[in-house]
Amino acid sequence: MKVATKAYGIIEVDERQKITFPAGLFGFEGIRDYILLDAERQPFYWLQALEVEELAFILINPFLFRPDYEVEVDDGEFREIGLSDPKMALTFSIVTIPPEGPMTANLQGPLIINRESRLGKQAILTDTRWKTKHDIMEELASVKGTDAAKKAPC
Template structure:
């Protein structure tokens, strides 16, 4: 299928590669279908563009938390496991949405620590795990880089 995107123009999307977020993402609940875009020269990229197929203007930069120096130990409840189609541990990846934060006249790119994306890579279905607090099981290091 052909999709018009804000960043990449018209692109051909293999329906087998669409990732569905049945509940959408925080602030973008109407966008449920996404594709991943990354630099073709990198076989194992750390960051991707998560491009909405429902809203051509919506594209989010996501990154592997390990590339930023931290890891998650997440516990999914029964509803979340059902939404993800009960994946095996090796079928799940966790990604972090990045956003721009301006403070005191300076801009920084920050990860959204309390709302990681959890994706079943086999079934190509995901959710955004909203956490009340950040647990001590998240190991943190250099989290902000100046723009």
């Protein structure tokens, strides 16, 4: 199918890239259908609204820079999108890139997507460790520093 996108103009996409958020996303409840696209720069993705060309979100896998990240939600939230096994979920965080200041990720409101049904939902986590603005580069550097420390010879 052909889709008008914010990042790439009109492109051809596979129907399997379509993700439906039955309740929409917070602040965009009326827009339910999106496509998931690889961004030109990894490790990012685009979540492009099908109905509104100008509406697209940059996403990142939060486990890349926060290996300790935990998505603790009620089992009912997984069932809402047909997930019986949380391991079948894709988890993304919405990225904000301001004109000035650090690039941040929202770890408090992750997007959870059922790989099989391609249904998704945005959860709200109550764990106080997870905020709406985590500095991606700072936390990525921290993780790399930890890995380097573990591999350093004694």
